[in-house]
Amino acid sequence: MTQWVRACARYDIDTEDLIRYYHDGRTFAIHRSPGDKFCCTDGLCTHVEVHLADSLVMDHVIECLGLDGQFDNRKGEPKHASARDLLQTCPVQVTGDDVLIGQDGLKAPAGQVAVECSLTDRSR
Ligand code: FES
Numbered sequence: 001m002t003q004w005v006r007a008c009a010r011y012d013i014d015t016e017d018l019i020r021y022y023h024d025g026r027t028f029a030i031h032r033s034p035g036d037k038f039c040c041t042d043g044l045c046t047h048v049e050v051h052l053a054d055s056l057v058m059d060h061v062i063e064c065l066g067l068d069g070q071f072d073n074r075k076g077e078p079k080h081a082s083a084r085d086l087l088q089t090c091p092v093q094v095t096g097d098d099v100l101i102g103q104d105g106l107k108a109p110a111g112q113v114a115v116e117c118s119l120t121d122r123s124r
Contacts, residue, residue: 002103005100009099027044039060039089041087041088045066046086091105
């Protein structure tokens with residue numbers, strides 16, 4: 001059974017925008033698409049370690065400001081240009097005004113070392 005972690009309030013994120021979310025030494029991006037659709041992805045672009053919270057959200061597409069790569073924020077699929085590798089996604093649930101992230105998605109994939117806190121601090 002999925003365990004859920006409260007990440008933020010629904011109104012902490014404007015429509016077609018995203019915020020950074022830190023959990024257990026890793027960085028994520030929580031996106032709000034039109035129609036109050038919330039998605040959560042890894043916080044760093046798969047092309048170069050640029051934080052996606054500085055990116056643009058248009059409908060369900062994130063445009064990375066690093067080199068204009070694009071990803072679908074629901075499945076993490078690369079859509080354009082430099083973005084070639086799948087972006088990790090996490091399950092999201094909205095309960096009342098709370099945006100909850102599925103704990104399983106917040107764990108580092110097998111073989112991947114969690115991002116050190118110092119790296120997330122550096123990316124501010
Ligand atoms: S850094 Fe994101 S597409 Fe290149």
